[in-house]
Amino acid sequence: MSTHTLPEQIANSLRRDILLGKLAPGTSIKERDNAAELGVSRTPMREAIRILAKEGLVILRPSRSPVVADPSLKEVTDDLAVMSALEVLSGKLACANATAEELDRIAALQDKMLEISGDANSLDFFETDMAFHRAIAEASHNPALAETHGAYIARLWRTRYLSASQRSDRARALHQHGEIVRGLKARDTEFVAREIESHVQHILINISDLFEERDARRAGRIPDSTNISDI
Amino acid sequence: MSTHTLPEQIANSLRRDILLGKLAPGTSIKERDNAAELGVSRTPMREAIRILAKEGLVILRPSRSPVVADPSLKEVTDDLAVMSALEVLSGKLACANATAEELDRIAALQDKMLEISGDANSLDFFETDMAFHRAIAEASHNPALAETHGAYIARLWRTRYLSASQRSDRARALHQHGEIVRGLKARDTEFVAREIESHVQHILINISDLFEERDARRAGRIPDSTNISDI
DNA sequence: TGATAAATTTTGGTATACCAAAAATCGTTG
DNA sequence: CAACGATTTTTGGTATACCAAAATTTATCA
Numbered sequence: 001m002s003t004h005t006l007p008e009q010i011a012n013s014l015r016r017d018i019l020l021g022k023l024a025p026g027t028s029i030k031e032r033d034n035a036a037e038l039g040v041s042r043t044p045m046r047e048a049i050r051i052l053a054k055e056g057l058v059i060l061r062p063s064r065s066p067v068v069a070d071p072s073l074k075e076v077t078d079d080l081a082v083m084s085a086l087e088v089l090s091g092k093l094a095c096a097n098a099t100a101e102e103l104d105r106i107a108a109l110q111d112k113m114l115e116i117s118g119d120a121n122s123l124d125f126f127e128t129d130m131a132f133h134r135a136i137a138e139a140s141h142n143p144a145l146a147e148t149h150g151a152y153i154a155r156l157w158r159t160r161y162l163s164a165s166q167r168s169d170r171a172r173a174l175h176q177h178g179e180i181v182r183g184l185k186a187r188d189t190e191f192v193a194r195e196i197e198s199h200v201q202h203i204l205i206n207i208s209d210l211f212e213e214r215d216a217r218r219a220g221r222i223p224d225s226t227n228i229s230d231i
Numbered sequence: 232m233s234t235h236t237l238p239e240q241i242a243n244s245l246r247r248d249i250l251l252g253k254l255a256p257g258t259s260i261k262e263r264d265n266a267a268e269l270g271v272s273r274t275p276m277r278e279a280i281r282i283l284a285k286e287g288l289v290i291l292r293p294s295r296s297p298v299v300a301d302p303s304l305k306e307v308t309d310d311l312a313v314m315s316a317l318e319v320l321s322g323k324l325a326c327a328n329a330t331a332e333e334l335d336r337i338a339a340l341q342d343k344m345l346e347i348s349g350d351a352n353s354l355d356f357f358e359t360d361m362a363f364h365r366a367i368a369e370a371s372h373n374p375a376l377a378e379t380h381g382a383y384i385a386r387l388w389r390t391r392y393l394s395a396s397q398r399s400d401r402a403r404a405l406h407q408h409g410e411i412v413r414g415l416k417a418r419d420t421e422f423v424a425r426e427i428e429s430h431v432q433h434i435l436i437n438i439s440d441l442f443e444e445r446d447a448r449r450a451g452r453i454p455d456s457t458n459i460s461d462i
Numbered sequence: 463t464g465a466t467a468a469a470t471t472t473t474g475g476t477a478t479a480c481c482a483a484a485a486a487t488c489g490t491t492g
Numbered sequence: 493c494a495a496c497g498a499t500t501t502t503t504g505g506t507a508t509a510c511c512a513a514a515a516t517t518t519a520t521c522a
Binding site for chain 4: 261262263273277293294295296297
């Protein structure tokens, strides 16, 4: 394997650890320790950390250990606002530029989500969800857009995963995906834009609930800035 | 001085060289040579190159020398589409969130552009232009948006600079800036969105003209993919 | 005992050495 | 002489050594 460079592989490994919670938000990432753990030197590890920093998953502080990002609700909301604009643009462009094969692939991902929507394993379901959104961005035939959109997907991955794991609004999400697919196939630009905007809107609502719930749970705890650190 | 880290300083130096054309598009950037030239080692130089790569100013190729980016018209058009969406969002959010001081600052930048619009030095004018657009993104009070928007500003800097240096459409640009300022002060979301979209639209038109002109000039030359390399 | 300062350790930043893969050069051969 | 191939050189990738700034610990003093 390894069609990728070493720093990318390391970044992938770290990313998985972060997104699955093995590296909790706020944890400091020591170059030496993590490098030794993977049997590499500090140089590629440093580069990997920069890759994750660019994605917003870790925060770089000059002359201090990088830490796993722990976004506040405000930051997540800000990210989602950008993400919404990027995905609406993706949807519009996809209406104009997507090939039949690309639309089929998007529809297939939606079908797969419907299939496994009853399963317990929320990771499979969620990864298909992310692939669905990514496929729309790629169907825009605008590589810069797809890349920037992908960065926001990565940045929001963990929070959205935690939110999706609550399974609270899965039915609505599936329905909205269906509408988006329908609109894409009809090449109805405005309809797709509206549906995507609404979809992201509901993602934000669910995430807000997650934060509120967590805030409520730690009632008497330190009322610091409201991050998702201690679940 | 040096409130910044060494790699950032190096990146700034390289960025200036690229944007001002001292490092022509297509030029390969040797780590050793450029590092020695600035009296630093390869390590911070490598990091600086990655910073510029993230901005899209240089292209990284595994196991090969990085090269100064030489975007095609298609790529610039794609970038501008993203940029437009980001700036429209910035404008909308600025209408809701900008403080009076921020609006004053935006207006002041516009005034400065009007003042120096007759001067020969197009660099001053252009940098004020970029500051104007940046200020709107910052007035959105969405740091993620401002950062991503800033990355696209950097990416498009050189092409827009070359285009603006033609001074073809300076009057229209100034007028549109005025309209944007007016809309922001009136907090008229839809009006601002329309004006920004139209403004970016015209930026694209001017850039297209630049490419066409360059294509025409090298009539019998190799009809490779149409990049801005040899002016 | 609590606070503060000195000493020690940890850790990121930088320089450098070494390696392997490209690229360029040069020689050979049909 | 052109084309191919071996050899040398260049250059990015990785490991490691060294340094300085933080962070931590420990010792000292009020």
